[in-house]
Structure formats: C-alpha cells, structure tokens
Amino acid sequence: MNTLSTEKRCQVIAALLEEDSIRATVRMTGVAKGTVLKLLVDLGLACEEYQRRTLVSQTGSTVGAARGILKPFQGKFLPSRV
DSSP: OOOOOHHHHHHHHHHHHTTOOHHHHHHHHOOOHHHHHHHHHHHHHHHHHHHHHHHHHHHSSOHHHHHTSEEEETTEEEETTO
C-alpha cells in the first residue's frame, strides 16, 4: 500500500488549515480526494489521542470519566451527551 510522504502530508494539512476546500486541496497538492479524507480522519484521531493523553497526564486521571460525563467506547472515551 502506498503512503504519502511527510512533506506531502504537511502540504495537505496546511491547505486544510488555511480553510481551503477538500476539492481545492486535491487540485493544489495532486493527492486523491479519498486520500485527503483518510488523512483528515487520521489527523482527527491523532488530535483526540493527544487531548486524551494530555488530560490524563495533567490530572492523573480522567476527570470526565470520574464524573460520568464521558463513557468508554471501543477503548476510547466519547461524550455521553452526543
């Protein structure tokens, strides 16, 4: 399976952060639309994991889980009020 180089991933993410549409990002970078969407999902999951780890390391435990605000879902925590 082919993977994007780090440089190409950075180009795609930078374009999305500049509020370019997915279609414009595809045209500017030459990366397929499906690949951009998969990279966007991977980026979201990485951000979620970073935030979860940061919260746990800052408080020593997940405060939201202790208060019942978060519920476990497939090994991850999701808001229970969604």
